[in-house]
Amino acid sequence: MNKRFWFFVAGFLVFVFLLEWNAPSKFVWEPTFNHYDKQPFGCAVFDSLMEKSVPAKYEVTKKTIAQLERDGYGKKPHAFLIQTVSFRPSATDIRALDRLLKAGNKVFIAASSIEPDSLYPDLQVAINGQYRFSPMEVKSSIANQSIPYDTLVWSHQLPYQEKECAVYAAMAGNNITVEGKAVCDTLVSCWLSAEEAEMTEGYWLVHMVRIKRGKGELFVSCDPLLMTNYGILDMQTNGLIFRLMSQFRGLPITRTEAYGPEPEYETDTPLRFWLQNEPLRWAIYLTLGGLLLFCVFYARRRQRVIPVVEEPANRSLEFVKLIGTLYHQKHINRDLLQKKYSYFAETLRRMTMIDIEDIESRKENIAQIAIRTGMPEAEVRMILDRVDRYLQGDDELKDAALRKAIDGMDLIINKL
Template identity: 45%
Template sequence: MNRKFVLGVLAFLVFVFVLQWNAPSKFVWQPTYLHTDRQPFGCAVFDSLVQSSLSQDYSVTNKTLPQLLSEGKQPRAIMVNAINFTPTVTDLKAMKQLLRRGNKIMLVVHDYRPESRCVDVIPVWIDSYGTFSPRMVQISLQQMGDPMDTLWWADQKPYQKRMFRVYYPLMSGGFEYRKRIECDTLLQYRKLDIELADTQAIQPTTEGWQPKIISMRIGKGTLLLNAVPQLFTNYGILDKDINPLIFRTISQFGNMEVVRTQAYLPKSSSGSNSPLSYFLEKEPLRWAVYLALFGLLLFFVFTARRRQRVIPVVTPPENKSLEFVRLIGTLYHQHHDNRDILTKKCNYFAETIRRSIMADIMADEEQRETVTLITNHTGLTRQEVENTLLKIRKLKDAAKTSDSELKELVDAMDKILNQL
């Protein structure tokens, strides 16, 4: 009963483990932009698909802009992911030098507000007004509203103007301009039915349009500012409507090598949403896990010795064959029935000959062929074989058989059998 109970508990634990293993993981709609995060707003799938789709090299690094500048490589495209992008003066100087050398940099960030002394480097602020929430979409649908809105790709070569349907919370970011700048508007949100030129001087507010991705020339390079960072994630690359928008934006890099840096993401972002990570974040739960592991270790230490009853030594069974032969011999000796012994010996001899050489010694019409077969297989003389078979017929039909005749005939049959 105890064994069945243990097996039942183990089977139940295995069932629960398999059930949890195959259960779909819960989505976490928190942007991390990490290379290892497979949640909607991570970049594990994004990096994999972009790398396999581009003809040029694509890589992910944790190096800062000054470190990328010190590598001194040929001009390349650099994607900077951040949530609250707060670059230092050294970072901004490195960005300016990279742009002057012909590199292309795209800031894919939620918020960017440089210090007043750094406005000359990037005279644009990036503000995000919120993040995506499935609950907001659900409420909008319940109120018979449309949770989606339209983004427009400007008529920038080699692509024509096109609209993209996107959930409105995903494009809540925008720009604030600290001074008049000249730039190209790649992606924009249409508020009113007013056309916007592809390249124009943008004021802090432009009636009817809200740019979402802009491009400006600085030195020999190009700076792209992206106010819709949540589109450039696993969710966006897997969405059939947003996917073309991503590759249209990346095509602005041309054939340059693309490097995406995570150096400006929060250091506490881990991209892990497993139940164990939640336990380790809370101090009481963390110590509970440590105590459970310590108790499990003690259990292994004190119960590792095998517990089993003593296995008895079983003696091998005795060989009774010789005793059996002696018993049978004694019985025949006591009864002294030579005829019965001869009959059984002859039957055994005939059956062995039949199985070995397919000959029947009891068939008179096949006597000559039988003698020939036995002679060929044993190497004995034909006369000797014929005499043995003749004695078998003679003594088998006789009423009595003496001891000497029985011994002589048994020896003759054994001689033939041993030669087969």
């Protein structure tokens, strides 16, 4: 066997191995907000886009708010981003958060749950959101012919106009409640249908607020699942996310993972799972070995008799006769005349470069045909007018008239 064959076999095996090794793992719909998680509710893609989009600086850390304050992050205006399922800060974190806000920093908290007494005595913020996303819930809603989307509306805020976006209801939160004397602006609301509004106090539920505290601003959202890989890649929601990030107005942004969940998301490929189990590993080895032996024993070209192939018969004439017989039996004379005229016009166009179907140049074309065929111009005009009259007529076209029209066109073609 030549070396080219062995090179092909080795390359094929390496290709299969790399293909299996790099095969993507299945989707995990568990929110992690992890910087290295490429699953839908991780933040690997989200962070990479933010790093390229934020002009000042964007970084990810695992330090708490108190640790960031001790490191001097609050000395200059800064923006902090917190994403979690349940936000439960310690007393030290709450005091550090208060000092950062009063110093002029901005803090954005996206969580599915915040207890009313988790922040400050004079500021009661409660969040009721989604703790997890279930694709089966979306499928069942579609199967039940119900709308699986919620409509989130960004309120009119210069320089932005009011904007609506559709979000899966299984991803969107429920509402935010703010009690206290703080100055509060509603940025994002959720529109409710008439049936849902009867169970609430109105047609709108608050999904994101901006609270003035000291010189700074506190942003609270009940939609943490939007601030993920899925949300930033979804064409319906990425505009909403970038509007949200524009509220920081050029400040450097620090996203902390200190309050997020600690999941063990799966990163292994299917091939690694097979190799970790001895029976499956030996199954792979035997399969590859059997494939290699098959290639070794069957790679040599087998000698076989080359059969004599007869030249295929030309059936074009028989086909034309068959079509002509069908037209004659059915007496579809006008259709047959139309096909003959199309062939006649194409023959003239190919042999004399004359377009007989051009109405505007009909007089000049008739004169050219008369010159080329040696026929009187009046006779050529009579033949063409007869064909046009038969094609445009509504009455039955007799066989004799059809034959006369075809003979006239054949006469012109034969004299070229």
